[in-house]
Amino acid sequence: MTMYKQSKWPLVVLAALALIWVLPIIGILFMSVRPESEITQGWWKLSPFTFTLEAWREVWLKYELLPAFLTSAILAISSTVLTVVFSASAAYAYEFLNFYGKRASLVLYVASYVMPQQVLLIPMLMLWRSIGLLDNPLSCIIPFVGSGFAWSIFMLKSYLRDFPRELLEAAKIDGAGNISTFRHIFLPNAGTPVAAVSILQFMWTWNSLLLPLMFLRKNVPLPVLLSRIQGTYEPNWDLKAVAVIITAFVPLLLFIYFQKHFSAGSTLGSGGKG
Amino acid sequence: MLKRKIDWDAYILIAPAFILFAGVMLYSAFFTLRLSFSSWKGLGPIKNVGLKNYITLFKDPNFLRSLRVTVLWSLCSTFFSVLFGWLIALLAGLNPNRSNIFRLAIFMAYGIPAAASGIMLLGIFQTDLGLLNGILDSIGLSQWTNPWLGDKRTAIWVLITCFVWIQTGLPLLTCYAAIRGIPVQLFEASYIDGAGPRDIFRFLMIPFSLPGVQVSIFINLLNSLKSFDIIYVMTGGGPLRSTETIGFFMYQETVSFFKLGYGSASVVVMTLFVCLLSIPVLKERSKAI
Numbered sequence: 001m002t003m004y005k006q007s008k009w010p011l012v013v014l015a016a017l018a019l020i021w022v023l024p025i026i027g028i029l030f031m032s033v034r035p036e037s038e039i040t041q042g043w044w045k046l047s048p049f050t051f052t053l054e055a056w057r058e059v060w061l062k063y064e065l066l067p068a069f070l071t072s073a074i075l076a077i078s079s080t081v082l083t084v085v086f087s088a089s090a091a092y093a094y095e096f097l098n099f100y101g102k103r104a105s106l107v108l109y110v111a112s113y114v115m116p117q118q119v120l121l122i123p124m125l126m127l128w129r130s131i132g133l134l135d136n137p138l139s140c141i142i143p144f145v146g147s148g149f150a151w152s153i154f155m156l157k158s159y160l161r162d163f164p165r166e167l168l169e170a171a172k173i174d175g176a177g178n179i180s181t182f183r184h185i186f187l188p189n190a191g192t193p194v195a196a197v198s199i200l201q202f203m204w205t206w207n208s209l210l211l212p213l214m215f216l217r218k219n220v221p222l223p224v225l226l227s228r229i230q231g232t233y234e235p236n237w238d239l240k241a242v243a244v245i246i247t248a249f250v251p252l253l254l255f256i257y258f259q260k261h262f263s264a265g266s267t268l269g270s271g272g273k274g
Numbered sequence: 275m276l277k278r279k280i281d282w283d284a285y286i287l288i289a290p291a292f293i294l295f296a297g298v299m300l301y302s303a304f305f306t307l308r309l310s311f312s313s314w315k316g317l318g319p320i321k322n323v324g325l326k327n328y329i330t331l332f333k334d335p336n337f338l339r340s341l342r343v344t345v346l347w348s349l350c351s352t353f354f355s356v357l358f359g360w361l362i363a364l365l366a367g368l369n370p371n372r373s374n375i376f377r378l379a380i381f382m383a384y385g386i387p388a389a390a391s392g393i394m395l396l397g398i399f400q401t402d403l404g405l406l407n408g409i410l411d412s413i414g415l416s417q418w419t420n421p422w423l424g425d426k427r428t429a430i431w432v433l434i435t436c437f438v439w440i441q442t443g444l445p446l447l448t449c450y451a452a453i454r455g456i457p458v459q460l461f462e463a464s465y466i467d468g469a470g471p472r473d474i475f476r477f478l479m480i481p482f483s484l485p486g487v488q489v490s491i492f493i494n495l496l497n498s499l500k501s502f503d504i505i506y507v508m509t510g511g512g513p514l515r516s517t518e519t520i521g522f523f524m525y526q527e528t529v530s531f532f533k534l535g536y537g538s539a540s541v542v543v544m545t546l547f548v549c550l551l552s553i554p555v556l557k558e559r560s561k562a563i
Contacts, residue, residue: 011372011373014373014377017362017376017380021379022379022382024394024398024403027394027398028393028394028482039403040402042405044405048411086291088326089288089290090291091290094288098306099284099288105288105292108300109295114548115299115303117502118521118524118544119541121541122534122541123301123309124298124302126305126316138365145298146299147299148297149294150299154559179287203385206387207387209389210503213421213546222389223387223388226393230389230393240393246388247387251383252386254347254385256382259381262290
């Protein structure tokens with residue numbers, strides 16, 4: 001299918017670069033299965049090499065890793081579901097319906113995409129403090145969802161240009177209103193764009209550190225737990241390595257599995273990481 | 275032409291998103307702006323102090339340093355990550371069929387939570403158990419070993435290197451997608467016209483990859499201006515506040531020193547920075563609306 005001759009040398013260069021790129025990942029994998037005494041000698045030294053899963057057993061007792069994993073899952077799943085449902089309904093209205101203030105509000109969403117997360121810190125902190133929402137998962141879910149709309153609506157709307165309008169017309173002729181058309185015709189048929197938004201939002205919330213660091217004290221998600229472990233100058237690198245792997249594997253698997261959605265998302269300018 | 279009728283039920287569909295968005299984003303934007311003209315410490319009534327915070331800000335050596343660090347950090351990390359991503363995409367474009375696994379290996383770093391990748395990268399740059407010092411030791415260059423992250427001169431460069439490691443994936447993705455999007459007929463036409471591999475590279479692949487470069491410059495620049503996580507985990511802004519970008523300075527002033535008005539003023543300056551850089555892209559998007 002490719003029309004030009006494919007030479008070998010680019011592959012060799014690429015392989016060398018890829019090796020450099022995965023070195024830190026290999027390092028953390030090595031550290032997680034070797035005893036502490038060998039790590040301090042250098043995780044890259046191959047002899048002596050003792051394979052042990054001690055750290056994998058011990059880490060659950062030493063750190064609050066399991067509760068943090070659950071917190072991460074709760075935050076990421078609920079923010080993703082809310083973002084997807086509300087931005088799909090909004091994007092549907094923006095693309096197919098006609099109402100006052102349509103253009104102005106859309107411009108507002110798009111412009112707020114550039115607003116850094118740091119803007120939210122003080123106002124939200126003060127608000128949660130005064131209504132007693134600090135330490136509640138909602139204190140993170142609400143800003144995650146509210147700021148997610150800055151890109152999700154625009155991204156969904158751009159996908160919708162290719163949506164088969166005949167389906168919507170047919171529903172209308174059958175006498176369905178806009179809202180029931182959205183629920184029964186549109187949502188079940190918008191798989192790809194909805195999946196793309198879900199994955200981006202899920203990864204962004206799973207990975208984010210700044211907001212939970214500010215708003216949660218007791219039940220913290222994985223990135224906050226990691227930064228705390230790092231902040232105490234934890235000397236046990238084997239345990240730290242396991243914690244890193246547990247934090248990274250969920251988003252990494254999703255990321256690898258859904259690579260294609262990222263190319264779509266990134267060309268629309270929404271590949272942002274806080 | 276007949277004016278389309280208004281769909282009133284559209285408001286039901288947009289309401290949840292708009293209420294949440296306004297409650298979080300617009301409220302925060304206005305409140306931050308309001309606080310930036312005050313000397314609020316979090317308690318009692320908010321007292322106006324006019325432009326005092328901004329004037330203090332531009333006399334504060336810590337803030338001026340964070341401005342310089344931000345410019346260095348953003349320009350260098352964006353330049354190198356986009357350059358590497360672009361070159362790697364071109365290389366992969368020369369041999370697309372078997373480059374998948376290598377592209378994925380480089381792209382992967384972009385999907386790892388920054389808090390996690392920060393600790394992974396310590397495995398390379400740590401003074402006592404990092405790979406870099408280990409290699410220097412083993413090839414007899416022990417005098418070059420250095421506490422890379424504890425040294426004021428090198429810490430920011432190590433951080434930039436780490437951020438390039440993370441961010442190269444995105445330009446690689448966008449440029450590669452652009453190269454793979456070249457229509458096959460163009461290749462056929464060039465062969466018929468007698469173009470060799472070099473010409474194809476020069477006159478097809480390079481120009482077609484440029485839109486990918488453009489998009490990724492914008493995204494990476496925004497990411498670098500807003501970045502916080504990797505700095506927080508790897509150096510905590512140190513040593514001696516030498517790796518604080520504006521995004522981090524703001525956190526320091528509000529969380530460690532609880533100067534809410536002052537911190538807000540620095541966020542406003544940061545946001546202005548970001549907005550200035552984003553004008554071209556925002557214009558383009560508004561057209562799409």
